[in-house]
Amino acid sequence: MNVEELVKKAIEAKEMAYVPYSKFRVGAALLTDDGKIYKGCNIESASYSPTNCAERTAIFKAVSEGDKNFTAIAVTSDSGYTFPCGVCRQVMREFSPKLKIYIVKNENEYKEFTLEELLPHSFGPEDLIQNKLKDDKIEF
Numbered sequence: 001m002n003v004e005e006l007v008k009k010a011i012e013a014k015e016m017a018y019v020p021y022s023k024f025r026v027g028a029a030l031l032t033d034d035g036k037i038y039k040g041c042n043i044e045s046a047s048y049s050p051t052n053c054a055e056r057t058a059i060f061k062a063v064s065e066g067d068k069n070f071t072a073i074a075v076t077s078d079s080g081y082t083f084p085c086g087v088c089r090q091v092m093r094e095f096s097p098k099l100k101i102y103i104v105k106n107e108n109e110y111k112e113f114t115l116e117e118l119l120p121h122s123f124g125p126e127d128l129i130q131n132k133l134k135d136d137k138i139e140f
């Protein structure tokens with residue numbers, strides 16, 4: 001995997017941010033297991049709550065094009081190291097529990113984390129399987 005390329009694409013993606021309310025631009029670049037890169041930016045709304053983070057924009061673009069397995073995501077803003085919000089971490093968890101996350105300050109400065117580090121003891125699709133609950137003898 002070429003981390004430098006992913007970092008560049010996240011910085012590029014930030015240019016498209018639609019942020020008239022917060023003025024806080026975020027860009028993300030998501031790498032699929034077969035080497036495709038999806039870019040995403042944050043998109044805000046006058047009624048605020050429909051706002052979509054850059055990370056989820058990239059993930060939803062990918063899933064809507066048939067890609068569901070991701071290796072890494074790079075995230076950047078204009079404000080130093082910006083970490084994904086809790087909602088985005090949960091959406092990452094849905095598809096790729098082993099995801100690598102690059103938090104990018106600029107083209108030359110970034111830090112690597114795993115999703116497991118940022119969302120420990122997570123809840124995911126497997127936890128919904130009824131049989132697992134039976135096996136574990138959990139009653140409800």
Ligand code: THU
Binds near residue numbers: 019022026042051054
């Ligand atoms: N935001 C993201 O796009 N990703 C993050 O990781 C943190 C927050 C956006 C949402 C909103 O448009 C703006 O940043 C301020 O919260």
